[in-house]
Amino acid sequence: MAPLLQLENVSVKYGAIEALREVSFSVEEGSITCLIGANGAGKSTTVNAIAGLVPTASGRILFQGEDITKLPASRRIAMGISIALEGRKIFGDQTVIDNLMLGAYTRSKNLSKLRREAEEMLARFPLIADRGQQLAGTLSGGQQQALAIARALMSRPKLLLLDEPSLGLAPILIQEIYQIIQDLADQGTTILLVEQFAAYAFMVSQNACVLEHGQLTLAGPVAEVRDDPRLARAYLGK
Ligand SMILES: Nc1ncnc2c1ncn2[C@@H]1O[C@H](COP(=O)(O)OP(=O)(O)O)[C@@H](O)[C@H]1O
Ligand SMILES: [Mg+2]
Numbered sequence: 001m002a003p004l005l006q007l008e009n010v011s012v013k014y015g016a017i018e019a020l021r022e023v024s025f026s027v028e029e030g031s032i033t034c035l036i037g038a039n040g041a042g043k044s045t046t047v048n049a050i051a052g053l054v055p056t057a058s059g060r061i062l063f064q065g066e067d068i069t070k071l072p073a074s075r076r077i078a079m080g081i082s083i084a085l086e087g088r089k090i091f092g093d094q095t096v097i098d099n100l101m102l103g104a105y106t107r108s109k110n111l112s113k114l115r116r117e118a119e120e121m122l123a124r125f126p127l128i129a130d131r132g133q134q135l136a137g138t139l140s141g142g143q144q145q146a147l148a149i150a151r152a153l154m155s156r157p158k159l160l161l162l163d164e165p166s167l168g169l170a171p172i173l174i175q176e177i178y179q180i181i182q183d184l185a186d187q188g189t190t191i192l193l194v195e196q197f198a199a200y201a202f203m204v205s206q207n208a209c210v211l212e213h214g215q216l217t218l219a220g221p222v223a224e225v226r227d228d229p230r231l232a233r234a235y236l237g238k
Contacts, residue, residue, distance in 0.1 A: 092137025
């Protein structure tokens, strides 16, 4: 069976800056693959390119075997790709429920149906389950991250892209967020997990990809990548 997601020699440029150079890897259905690397390595660029938020300079992105490289982000959401952006990017002046409903607007315009689905989604997230009517901006960092993940799930993705869900959170809240990710994994959700802190990502992932200055320098099962000396190099610089 073809992987759910395949990147083939994907390069991304911001003007003269080559942020990704010929990156190739794949994500198998029903698995968690983590994408790790130091700050500035190109992790967000990779998931944003998969979501269609930044254009590729060259290479191909395949989803369910279909070439999506040139499709707009809206089409990719409809096909089943959803992203929880780095820094959470929730709508602070709207309620938690309204944030969740916005996560599904591409799927349905039936507001009462969306509200019911948002309430069902909320019930799956103990960190925010009783916060439906609260303004999202008044939630704690960990609650906002839970909301960002819940919102990304509202489009019923086949592939969930999570960009640094632990960013800026206290260790106790990181554990709560990773419990959510583990629960999603147990339910069979396919996830590409971007994380700067490899130790967290390794707890829930089967496979790992290591980015270094825009290039993929190491990829394979977590059990192998974890013990590879090149992992330390990716973080320490050389
Ligand atoms: N919008 C942008 N314009 C110009 N350069 C950018 C932009 N976004 C990211 N970069 C640069 O691209 C490289 C990769 O960034 P990024 O993908 O955000 O890395 P990471 O998520 O691994 O920290 C960095 O050198 C960063 O400064
Ligand atoms: Mg990033």
